[in-house]
Amino acid sequence: MTTKLYYLSAYKKTFEASILKKDQDKQGSYIVLDQTAFYPTGGGQPSDTGVLNDVPVTSVEEVEGEIRHYLNRSLPRDVHSISGEINWTRRFDHMQQHAGQHILSAAFAELFGFETVGFHLGTDEVTIDLAIDELTNEKADQAVELANHIISENRSIETKWVSEEEAASYPLRKELSVSGDIRLVIIPDFDYNGCGGTHPKKTLEVQGISIIGWEKQRKNIRVRFVCGNRIVKHFKKQNDVLQQLAQLLNAPLHTLPEASRHLLSKQKQSDKEIVELKQEILTYEARDLFNQSETVSNRRFVFRSFEDRTIQEMQQVARMIVNKEKNVVVFLVSESGEKLQLVIACSQDLENMNANDLMKELLVEVDGRGGGNQMLAQGGGRKNVDVEYLVERVKKWIV
Template sequence: MKPWQFETTVTDVRTDARGTWVALESTLFYAEGGGQPPDVGTLDGQPVLDVQRVEEVVWHLVEPGLERGTFVTGIVDEAIRHDHSIQHTAQHVLTALLEDEYGIQTLSFGIGQEESSLEIETETLDWTQIESLERDVQRIIFENRPVSTYELASAEVEVDRLRKPTDRTGMIRIVDIEGLDYNACGGTHVETTGQLGIVHVTSMKKVRGNVRLTYVAGHRALSAIHSSRTALRTIHQTLSTTNETVAARVLEERNLRLERDKEVKALEARVAKAKVAAFLQEDNYVITHIGKTEAETLTTTIVERIAATGRIAVGANHTGQKLWLMHDGTHDIAIGKFLKRTLDDLGIGRGGGSHKQAQARFESVIELERATAEIVKRLQEGMVSC
């Protein structure tokens, strides 16, 4: 029999909105809990889509077909189980070090598909502290400390050693990392800290007055390093930089881009002024501007300037496949309602807005042109009652 393969009998079946759930006489599948996702695998070749524990019964979500009394073979996906065990054990090490070395408590924990996260009880944390934390974690990994899991009767638990108090009774599962952590935990873990490989913090974000750290461990960390190296190598090749000069070069490029953006905006303002001046030579109630190649920002600037003169402005931008309608508030036309009604009549585009201005986006330039023509027609013919 393969590792993580077992044979058992279906003892109960129930259904709900999600599908068919089966309970088994015995199971190796881990049910979701404590921040750790459920195991995945198969029962008689059918994928196990979810595993949940309800009142001490482990239920497995499967495709319909398994009936009570059926003898089945279960296989747990060993690679995913091992990955979850690595991420969970890494959390124990991070939590213990954060509390022991920095006086910071862990509030919550979760394993995601790509990254895991910790919310920790502190308002501030900087990357110098995170790098120091990572070095501490790596020291624990190099020491290859044993990670033991065992069950004790509640009376036998060394309560004073518990990392976090527990209100569980009866038999309690303990996770013990030698000289570092002693905790009540029902999750899965590796056998030694050396199996974590490397633990890498990927981001830090303030949430609810606390800090959320995301991290990766094991193969996830290796994949993250490979991804970062690929991105860095691309920057080196594009900007002719080295590891020592890349940060300064990127900042230089950013500053140059900001300067170019200022120049572009100044030029756009001049272009908009000239185009609006030309439009105002026309004695039209509705003025339409079509921007076939220009940036959206230029189109919106032109539309705003036309509207400010007391006209109704219609602007279409081919690049973004967007349309704007605007007036200065002196007209009775409810632009947002008018635009929405027109789009509904045409059966194209998505948009709306307020009394004075509105915008819409389309799936194609053809739709944009069709909507623009119909809107201008209705405005000119006075078909705007709302």
Template sequence: MTAGRIRIDEVIKDGEKIIAVSRTSPFYPDGKGGQLGDRGKIGPANVLKVKEKNGYILHYLDAHLEPGDYECEIDPARRKDIACQHTAQHILSAAFLKVADLETVSFHMGERVSTIDLNAPFVLEDVLEEAEDLANEVVRSCERVEILEIEKEEAEKMNLRKLPNVEGKVRVVKIGDFDVTACGGFHVENTGEIGLIKIVDTEKVKKVLTRIYFTAGDRALKDYREKDKLLKSLSRVLTTSTKELLKRAENLLEEVKEKSAKLDKLSEKYAEILSKVAEPEKVGKYYLYHFSGTPEEMKYLPKFLADRKDTIVLLEHPDRIEIVSNWIDCRKIFEKLKDQLNVEGGSSQKRAVITANSASRIVEKLREILKWF
């Protein structure tokens, strides 16, 4: 742990939250510059979260403290990981700019994976690979990472990726001759400390941006181990090698589709037969059919029953009840059940779906309602 001192000016109790407030703090706040915050201890209390608000630093603690001066400790392993992820982000953002002239418009660091948003609705696979390769070349080159405090006029001459709108001196992070950008966060001293940068996923956001998910350092190694274990486990389950895993999965999916299509046809035929032999319950002027069974067979029962005059079909699933009819407004049925039984669900004119584990009270109440329709 990195040791230091801190003065707590006020301690606030907000429900179960204990918040220690100070004007200055050695703890870096969560979310500042897209970065994760520090963790550690203040006196005997563990720091769970750190926020910056209205010029004050808020420390969320797991134990109560009185205002005063305290020894504090900052978790160095977490700070090292944060520095690793943040420098990796600078390298990856610069790599996309050099490879495809794609700019990073935002950055977010997560506990497991981090993201950058690029100013393009999609990024080609070969561009992703080229940027990743270039980023890892910079890592292997062990470039020096310099933190410079310079005047804004001098910063304007350094060809920064983005010049911040600040007064006075600018904090600049310089990664060899590869990248120069303004930043207030933590960084490694040498790119070799990162070890590896790996893009793990992408997605389109806001219709005009591409979000790049990445990991670096020990996180990347952990991610590789987890995926390697998963592949080996799948290989054992599917009795094939990892090289043949995709082909094996595709073959199995094709088999499942064929069998599913056959089951669908059989279920439809069974539902047709069941509809011919099933005996309805006469309730008022309506004929109530009540079924419980597999989803496949119940899927087709309304097809063969709903058009029969004054027929109502009730389908009992493990987690829901369906009421289907072409002869009564199911919306009115649902509203009455909702008012009288406080059930949840939704409805249309010809179908109502009710969230329920048992149909007994629904059927009983439905009988009462139908007698008055």
């Protein structure tokens, strides 16, 4: 069994140890020590990183009762003892975030009876899943206010190993997920919780808690928050974004919402005008195409081949022609590399012609897919044949 120095003191940064085992598994080469200050992944908290004899430790996992230290390269065979040093910045950040999670979860439970059913400590933010359908701004603000009040009181954060019988005498916030020896993390008169993570000794070391958002996650509400040094980083990141927006919009920070609304309103108007202009251009294009049409078997035949034209625009042009003109068949093609897109339209007076029937025949030629109805059909496929061949197929069909 490896002695877990991180439970004796979460503040221990360096240590000496003997190597009990060297091996490898699917994750890579690892060693097992007689004692370690490296916290393994567990309980929603990521593992510590650091170095063993100056070799980087990439992760630490507890597998089959062993605490395995995975290294980015193997140690020499003749090495039997090591000097270890954890990444203290990462460890203390995890201590702040994990303790902050206890405090915020306890605040939601204390104020509203909301139960925390999930926890994840990420690289940039921490999340808890509350067993509720919705969360209001007012309740979120109240929970943060209470949590920060507990932090400011600099209450002690105690850890204690107890038996199951002893644990039953404490007002635990949630049911225990382990049996046997149980580690309790206690903030007296506020929070009692079974937990195997690392925490600071005092709540003031958490520094503060800030909720940065929440969203629906299945049947729960997932709350995203940051604690301690992450608040400063998060504020700086947000402030940098706001400063950039202020420069782009040429507006002071406090007027950004109004400036953004004004810009969006202008954009919507511009988009509307663009759509109207594009519609007008397509109308002229449809008229021009019809004027250049040829006669095939007493019917007007409109054909045009484009490059990289959207099928939606071709549909609009074809529809404009057949809705306005009589006795007309439209065949439009867009070539894009080795791909073809086809649109066929027939005016409504051509009752004996079905655009979808012809499209099916052409799609066989190009190994394509598509569909439509009697008046309008579209599809796409590979450029297996020349466009001129397809044009002749359409003309023959018209005849």
